[in-house]
Amino acid sequence: MKSHIAVSTHLATIAPFLFVLLWSTGFIGARFGLPHIEPFTFLSIRFVLVLIILGGLTVMFQQPWLAQASAYGHSAIVGILLHSGYLGGVFFAIDGGMPAGLTALIVSLQPILTALISQWALGEQIAWRQWFGLALGLIGVAAVVSDKLMVAGPPLVTPVTLTAAIIALLATTAGTLYQKRFGAGLPLLSGTWAQYLGALLVTAPLALLFEKQVIDWQPALIGALLWLTLVLSIGAILLLMLLIRARTAARVSSLFYLVPPATAVEAWFLFGERLGWLAVGGLVIASVGVALVVIAPPAPSGR
Numbered sequence: 001m002k003s004h005i006a007v008s009t010h011l012a013t014i015a016p017f018l019f020v021l022l023w024s025t026g027f028i029g030a031r032f033g034l035p036h037i038e039p040f041t042f043l044s045i046r047f048v049l050v051l052i053i054l055g056g057l058t059v060m061f062q063q064p065w066l067a068q069a070s071a072y073g074h075s076a077i078v079g080i081l082l083h084s085g086y087l088g089g090v091f092f093a094i095d096g097g098m099p100a101g102l103t104a105l106i107v108s109l110q111p112i113l114t115a116l117i118s119q120w121a122l123g124e125q126i127a128w129r130q131w132f133g134l135a136l137g138l139i140g141v142a143a144v145v146s147d148k149l150m151v152a153g154p155p156l157v158t159p160v161t162l163t164a165a166i167i168a169l170l171a172t173t174a175g176t177l178y179q180k181r182f183g184a185g186l187p188l189l190s191g192t193w194a195q196y197l198g199a200l201l202v203t204a205p206l207a208l209l210f211e212k213q214v215i216d217w218q219p220a221l222i223g224a225l226l227w228l229t230l231v232l233s234i235g236a237i238l239l240l241m242l243l244i245r246a247r248t249a250a251r252v253s254s255l256f257y258l259v260p261p262a263t264a265v266e267a268w269f270l271f272g273e274r275l276g277w278l279a280v281g282g283l284v285i286a287s288v289g290v291a292l293v294v295i296a297p298p299a300p301s302g303r
Contacts, residue, residue: 015239016255022236023255024262026228027100028270030091033224036216039091040207046225047083047200050233054193065190074182075191076198078175083199083233085171088206089164098161104260105145106165111137111293113173114253118180130251133292137257140286144261147279176244176253184245192237254293257286 033042058065066072086107093103111134183191207213215221243252261283268275 015243019236019239019243020255020258020262022231022239024259024266026087026090026232026236027094027104027259027263028266029224029228029232030094031100031267031271032220033228034091034095036218036221038207038211038214039095040088040203041211041213041215042225043084043087043091043203044200044207046229046233047196047203049225049229050196051193051200053229053234054189054196058189058193061189063187063189066186066194071186071191072194072197074178075186075194076201078179078183079195079198080202081171081175081178082237083196084202086168086175088203089166089168089171093161093164093168096158096161096164098158098165100263103165103168104263105141106162107169107172108138108141108257108260109169110173110176110256111253113169114176117173117177130254130293133289134254134257136289136292137254137286138289140282140284140289141257141260143282143285144264144279145282147264147276147282172256173253179241179244183241188238188241192241195237196233251293254290257290261286 037045057063066075090103090107094100115131115134240252243255261279264275264279265283
């Protein structure tokens, strides 16, 4: 019994860091895949694969399927927000020419927005140290992205790509809060399956109506599709659902501050992209900020 508790505690400790590591590879996967496929076609194929795999896992582990229409409705709304809205907005902005770093910076406003709304919508209490941590996280992300933009030159921003990035920001904020409010008690596998079904019902029509479905099946695309399906859409999303159940929305959202710095390190390692001292300093600042939000202060000792 004690060993089981120790393992559970260890997993709870590493889960946030594992989530950041997995989630940060999404921008890398987009960079590999998007030159060979249109964004909504990419996402639709990815969601179909996820539905097949998650459906199989639900049957294999004999987990219950959702029993009520309202449960499917809640899960579908989360899927539309977290998967169609967030991923669709990010992929569309990057495909339209907006630098991934700038897109990440816009989306990284999510923790502040989530903290503000969660106080009103969920009644969550945000301590002063957490507000300070959120502010530090934003400063750190801005430093990392500024370092990248100084090398890349002026960003290509159009009203369309900016709107797509803002939609991604609002969608991921709303999706996190909605899942915390309505989806925390649903079965993990079948609830996530229903999320992707709702997401597919949005991305598939967009792909059919506005894209040409021209796919260049290169190894880079196949590898990106497999990675984003297995590691991001299944591994990272299941971790996110578990974290939302166990933690406040503000604490979970603060983890997204670490995604742009982690992506910068990965791009340096994989593509040889410059990682200057400003980015390194930003990574440290963002990490301190997230620690202030995520790590609970020690309980006062009684006398």
